[in-house]
Amino acid sequence: MTSVRLTSKLTGNTIEFIDEIKASGGMKDIYFSPDKSYVVGFFRNKSDPNQLERLRDICTRYRENLFNQSGGDYWESAFRWPHDLVERNGTIGVVVPFYENAFFFAHGSKNGDFLKIKGREKEGKWFSSASNREKFLDPREKGTYLSHLQICLSIARAVRRMHMAGLAHSDLSYKNVLVDPTSGKACLIDIDGLVVPGKYHPDVVGTPDFIAPEVIKTQHLDRKDPNRILPSVKTDRHALAVLIYMYLFYRHPLRGRKVHDQSPQRDEELSMGERALFVEHPLDASNRVRPEDLRKQSLPWGDPKARPYSMAGPVLKKLFEEAFIDGLHNPAKRPSAATWENALVRTIDLIQPCSAKCDMGWYVFDNSKAPSCPHCGTPYKGKLPVLNLYSQRRKGSYHYDDHRLMIWDGQSLFPWHIRTSVTPNEHLKQAEKKRVGYFQKHNESWWLVNETVVGMRNLSEGTVIPIGGKVKLEDGINILLSPEDDGRMSLVQMSGA
Template sequence: MAQTIKLTATDGTPVEFVDEVIGSGAMKDVYFSPDKSYVVGFFRTPQDANAKDRLQNIVGKYRDKIFGQIGGDYWENLFCWPTKLVEWNGKLGIVCPAYQKHFFFKDGMFKGKEKEGKWFASAKLRNKFLKPDQKGTWLTHYHMCLQIARAVRRLHAAGLAHSDLSYKNVLVDPESGRAAVIDCDGLVVPGKYPPDVVGTPDFIAPEVLQTRALKLGDPNKKLPSIQTDRHALAVLIYMYLLNRHPLRGGKVNDLDAAKDEELSMGAKALFVEHPTDKSNRPKIKNLAPSELPQGDVEKLPYTICGPYLKELFDRAFIDGLHDPMKRPTADEWENALVKTTDLMQPCQNPNCEAHWFVFDNSTKPKCPFCGTEYHGQLPVLNLYYSPAKGKFLPENYRLMVYDKQSLYMWHVNRFITPNERTKPEDKKPVGDFHFHNGKWILINRRLPDMWDVTEQPKCQIKVGEYVELTDGRKILLSGEDGGRLIVVQLVNN
């Protein structure tokens, strides 16, 4: 039986681990604590003074910068962040929380294995190996992407870059829509701590690949940074939503495989769905059956992700692919994902694998995954904001309605955002929508200042009362600063 090793961390606290390797990565061997609540990972090669100083800062001041602030406990679920530094047998080690249970397969052929992101980002792996209940829904994939964007936004706000953001370093659970960024011990502090690695293939930014041959210290050499994280984040989101890579298409840039890879992902990288240069479109005849239908960009184009994400994908893979300063920030991805989830509709086909689709603003909406057309009346709520009292302007923000859907304070007031700073009170539904007796209604649950302002005199909708959603109806959700007006649009099918 393996013995339990007892150590004292550099912060003076006790650390224990069972002397039995449970996993090995590229740089570390990992051991469980006796109660399996945390793990200890020891670097196989000696770490120099700079590496040790960086790790000390990661478990110290950088950790405190994120977790030690008001609302810091929110981030415990979105990161697997090192907590302590230890030394044993001349090796440096880090202590990290054990992964949460939902990040392990609970059954099937991968029972007990980690839900590494690659299983859910690749059409081939999803279609060949995963059971339907392990895949989640399209909506839960949006929730996963939202949490990843939020975690990266927080890292960047602290002045840190992950440096190796990839599906290897993100754990996801499509069943619940949760995600966590891992391997945070290689964080880059621009200007202070250079990166240990250039990244993982598929996620390395073109400029890093393009200048990889240059010597360290060459001013033209590009290393992982916040800008390269932004490229990797865009690739991750594209892959989790569409299950294909945005740059791996049918174009061959060199007959030598290694050179072709370097060019196709580096200097000559080209978006597979570029609107004018179609030379890198995937060749369907070259795709395996397990890569379809996701690999067919004509059948499932990136526009099915909705207008807000389409704009950001364009900036990431067209404007910013070779111009890092034009790439969308994590904050922009977060906002676009929030607004897109408000455009989601449940598919009316109970056997649809995706279960949800993004409303495409058409008069005849249909699910792009299974082709099922929406039948019935569909309310679309157009949100307006007030720049001055009595004046309202469109906000380029819509809320799709479905039966038993909830209304929240971030819909009511434009100054409230659903993120780690959302107050517990604002997380409670303030209203809900129902299809009742052949009519769509909105029931006011908690809004003291809700009015039907379609006609004069306006009519108050008191708490507990409801208003019917008819075409053109105008409902003021709140008269407070930032309060929104909704204008109902009915789509009939």
């Protein structure tokens, strides 16, 4: 194949690529570099000064603000952020790092890869539909319920960072997010259309299924009409909520049985826009999904009655209600990306492995006295400890943090569990990523083993738990997890029979 060399418009470096279109999107054609370390995406339309200025800012100022700050290294895998520009025949090309290997199918589809997707990128649509998962995916590509929660956390964290910088993605969807359910990784792509309020306006209104209702409702108005709603941080919040719902339940939160108009186009506009209604709305059942209307491959996940949104646990249940009931037609009430991130961290702390080793592998503890796996129905047998976490508002006065740590054999205790000043995000120092203790089941008794914390105490007995020592977890005991001013105390509760 012929190789093309162009001079960068930003650095003066030589950008080389193979002159063969390897992929095409809605606006660009993609070419690979010879060593596959980067790709060049050429816009099909001729460039204009505003587009060029936006792309320059994305490749320089906004990129530097992201990657040259504390925790900047973390974002290398969370985004595929453009870093250079070239021009060819009057069109602009953006230079973007190549995708990580994790984001390409290793096994392809079922039955000897009859879809020929082995080696192709893991676009999110494959993993957000119950029928796609069942009909097409090799079981080794599906991941677990835990890894899907981790995917959602990765997406929420990346969107939070963009919004903190005053940027909106404008087209957040499963088309622009790569995911890897085997590792729990996610990566946002197509960053070149970022919206900056008052400066750079959106090029597109979004991808169907993810466009906010107010955008669809006003899409008939002229773009300059002040009543026309265009993509922004608030519309990103809707798209983020839809993504999280779809990655956890493999169905769409608004696509139910209600018909609003005999015209398919008008019905689509109403059902996704002005009259959008959550399929699991507790007070309005008119958009409920009926199992008899679904294909066999979509069951049981396509049926909200069989797999209700409450399955994601009490923390996420509340946010889904805020997103799809309170905030569906009131953008100001939608949960922020930071709120989703915090909720997903707390939900992952509520995860429990299924004793039957079912397909999903894990489930979220529902605060019940008799927990069971909602995926396969297997009840948990025996006692199950839960740590309720408390922190100090003032010296010696502890208050509940609305944060619980579900215990399982081999579960780790991390610095962010024992100290409120440590948050599991991009700012974690290397030392803070290491566990400080672990939990172990032995002869039907549960134990917390202290590995590194000086001053851990069993407050119920007034005894120190030395490094290398352990404490038996029994209902009602209090453990001082860290004696620091930002240290937490925990109250042990026993669930299960």
